[in-house]
Amino acid sequence: MMNPKYAPLFEPYVLNNGVEIKNRLTVAPLTIYDSGENGEMTEAGRRFWKDRFEGFGLYIMPFTNVHPSGIGFESPQAISDDDLPTLIEYADIAHKQGAKAVVQIAHSGIRADKSMTKGYDVIAPTGDISGYARTMTDSEVHELIASFANAAELSLRAGFDGVEIHGANGWLIQQFVSAATNYRTDHWGGTLEKRFNFSLEIIDAIDKVRLKYNRPDFIIGYRFSPEEPGENGITMKETLALVDALLTKPLQYLHISLWDFYKKARRGADTNLTRMQVIHEHINGRVPFYGAGNLYTADDMLAAYQTGWAESVAIGKSVMLNPNLVELIETGREDEIETTFDWDKADYYRYTPAMLQGTMVGTDFYPPSKQNGVRYKTERF
Numbered sequence: 001m002m003n004p005k006y007a008p009l010f011e012p013y014v015l016n017n018g019v020e021i022k023n024r025l026t027v028a029p030l031t032i033y034d035s036g037e038n039g040e041m042t043e044a045g046r047r048f049w050k051d052r053f054e055g056f057g058l059y060i061m062p063f064t065n066v067h068p069s070g071i072g073f074e075s076p077q078a079i080s081d082d083d084l085p086t087l088i089e090y091a092d093i094a095h096k097q098g099a100k101a102v103v104q105i106a107h108s109g110i111r112a113d114k115s116m117t118k119g120y121d122v123i124a125p126t127g128d129i130s131g132y133a134r135t136m137t138d139s140e141v142h143e144l145i146a147s148f149a150n151a152a153e154l155s156l157r158a159g160f161d162g163v164e165i166h167g168a169n170g171w172l173i174q175q176f177v178s179a180a181t182n183y184r185t186d187h188w189g190g191t192l193e194k195r196f197n198f199s200l201e202i203i204d205a206i207d208k209v210r211l212k213y214n215r216p217d218f219i220i221g222y223r224f225s226p227e228e229p230g231e232n233g234i235t236m237k238e239t240l241a242l243v244d245a246l247l248t249k250p251l252q253y254l255h256i257s258l259w260d261f262y263k264k265a266r267r268g269a270d271t272n273l274t275r276m277q278v279i280h281e282h283i284n285g286r287v288p289f290y291g292a293g294n295l296y297t298a299d300d301m302l303a304a305y306q307t308g309w310a311e312s313v314a315i316g317k318s319v320m321l322n323p324n325l326v327e328l329i330e331t332g333r334e335d336e337i338e339t340t341f342d343w344d345k346a347d348y349y350r351y352t353p354a355m356l357q358g359t360m361v362g363t364d365f366y367p368p369s370k371q372n373g374v375r376y377k378t379e380r381f
């Protein structure tokens with residue numbers, strides 16, 4: 001039997017469009033670096049996802065490409081009707097496990113891999129000096145907004161419950177928001193407000209898809225990284241302005257991308273406070289706020305939720321390490337939750353080859369291994 005102290009994690013909540021999420025546990029978008037040449041699900045992917053998030057309230061399908069020019073690594077696609085079978089398979093996997101499911105729709109921008117963009121140029125809000133990426137024309141910006149809307153429409157047709165717009169981690173949408181990567185002086189840049197236009201018009205375009213299908217229940221979420229390093233990088237003050245701009249639109253939730261749930265603000269807000277607290281207080285109940293960042297054990301998840309800084313906790317690394325995470329909590333076996341990867345039982349985790357490679361190298365994108373720990377730490381966002 002479950003220890004009753006964890007009951008708060010299993011309370012349902014209702015989004016502003018009437019959709020009920022059955023508990024406070026969200027599967028963070030887990031990039032497993034394993035897809036076929038055209039984004040298809042592979043056997044390694046199927047093996048990884050099978051029954052892994054049984055019991056979660058919401059599943060966020062990781063980085064899904066909206067246009068060939070935005071492909072940066074092996075990842076699913078929502079580009080054309082050819083992608084529907086794969087999207088349907090992902091939606092079915094989630095729904096069989098009892099979770100609502102949204103697709104994280106994304107574009108790599110300047111970080112796209114030229115060998116994977118199928119002949120398309122690498123494009124960005126502002127091109128780079130080396131000529132690897134070129135500056136998008138105004139019409140290309142409009143075309144990409146349409147690509148995000150098309151990806152949402154494919155997701156809806158595939159049976160998903162919604163989409164999450166990926167405005168975090170230095171990908172294309174964040175490249176528009178940040179003065180460090182957007183030097184434009186047109187409708188899409190030049191002032192803070194204009195740097196938000198790309199994000200806001202993507203939301204409008206997806207909302208039109210909902211109206212077209214008469215699906216007000218289709219969820220639209222938005223994920224962002226709150227700060228960047230560097231003189232022109234995004235500050236907390238700018239992020240709070242972005243939050244206000246986003247919440248003029250019909251969103252159902254906001255989702256922060258953090259390596260550490262308790263990381264303090266760097267600049268542009270009270271640096272004695274955590275980023276989570278600053279942003280949650282600013283949202284002030286307007287939409288649910290999802291927090292993430294190194295929450296491994298049931299007690300970690302409960303403590304994070306009970307800070308009051310998030311309506312749902314998004315779990316990533318613990319889902320990687322524990323293929324039956326919620327079951328362990330629900331059956332009183334929370335002390336069996338693993339917090340490190342043990343190479344002596346590597347098969348148990350059902351990792352994809354790329355995940356095993358990353359764990360061997362010791363990057364903190366994956367949980368630390370018991371044998372090697374973490375050798376490379378990411379501080380960028």
